[in-house]
Amino acid sequence: MTEDVVSSSGSQTIAADGGGRDGDGSGQDMQHGLASTARPVTQSGEAVKDKVNIRMPADGAYLSVLRTATAGLAARLDFTLDEIEDMRIAVDEACAMLLSQATPGSDLECGFMLGQDAMTVRVSVRCLAPRVPTGDTFAWTVLTALAGSVDAQVGPGDVLSIVLRKGRDSSRSA
Numbered sequence: 530m531t532e533d534v535v536s537s538s539g540s541q542t543i544a545a546d547g548g549g550r551d552g553d554g555s556g557q558d559m560q561h562g563l564a565s566t567a568r569p570v571t572q573s574g575e576a577v578k579d580k581v582n583i584r585m586p587a588d589g590a591y592l593s594v595l596r597t598a599t600a601g602l603a604a605r606l607d608f609t610l611d612e613i614e615d616m617r618i619a620v621d622e623a624c625a626m627l628l629s630q631a632t633p634g635s636d637l638e639c640g641f642m643l644g645q646d647a648m649t650v651r652v653s654v655r656c657l658a659p660r661v662p663t664g665d666t667f668a669w670t671v672l673t674a675l676a677g678s679v680d681a682q683v684g685p686g687d688v689l690s691i692v693l694r695k696g697r698d699s700s701r702s703a
Contacts, residue, residue, distance in 0.1 A: 579605075579643040587631040587654050592624055595639055595652075602641050603648055608697055616648065616695055619675035623652050623691040626668060630656040630689060647696040650676075659689035 583598060585591040599620045603613040624637060631637070635655040642649040661681045662669055672679045676693035683689055 578645065579641075581641040581643075583639045583641075584636050587628055587635045587637040589625070589628055591637070592621055595620055595624060595637075598639075598641070599650065602643060603695075606643060606646065606648060606697055608648075608695075612695065612697065615675040616650070616693070619672055619679075619693050619695070620650055620652065622668060622672055622675070623650075623679075623693060626662055627652055627654045627656075627689055627691060630654070630659060632657050632687075647694060650693045651690055652693075653684070653688050653690040656687050656689045659683045659687050661689070662691070 579602075581598070581602060583595065585594060596617045599617050600613050603616045608616070620639070624639075627637065631654040638651075638653045640651045640653075642651075661683060669679065672691075672693065676695045678692075678694035680692045681690065682692075
């Protein structure tokens with residue numbers, strides 16, 4: 530996934546440390562000090578305006594941070610109040626699905642990519658034996674209804690990720 534390794538000038542990383550965790554995971558070595566004017570592109574081909582990353586302990590007590598961040602970032606895209614609330618609930622539900630499989634003491638990572646009229650949110654956690662949620666569950670149906678597009682995958686290092694994509698209602702004027 531190139532969207533994971535490309536950063537823009539509007540990229541920010543926020544880490545909430547629950548104490549005693551090693552490694553900054555900042556990924557600053559990836560750019561090797563070279564300036565790039567190219568903007569990252571989402572899987573749908575839309576240019577990314579801003580990218581925000583949040584890392585925190587994989588503990589339900591911290592999910593309010595992600596709900597608040599989701600609402601604030603969706604508001605930046607002029608999502609309606611209903612669209613904002615849908616994304617808040619979807620991110621919360623996706624995190625709940627991941628936390629049930631999280632390795633104890635691991636971190637939950639959430640990456641927000643903001644396009645012109647869409648938001649992509651990737652939540653990930655390291656698991657002992659990751660299982661991709663099936664698409665025929667009630668929880669998955671709710672996620673799809675709220676976010677519009679939902680994908681799940683297991684990556685290297687037994688990292689389970691859920692990706693949510695929601696576009697702003699194109700029928701209203703900006």
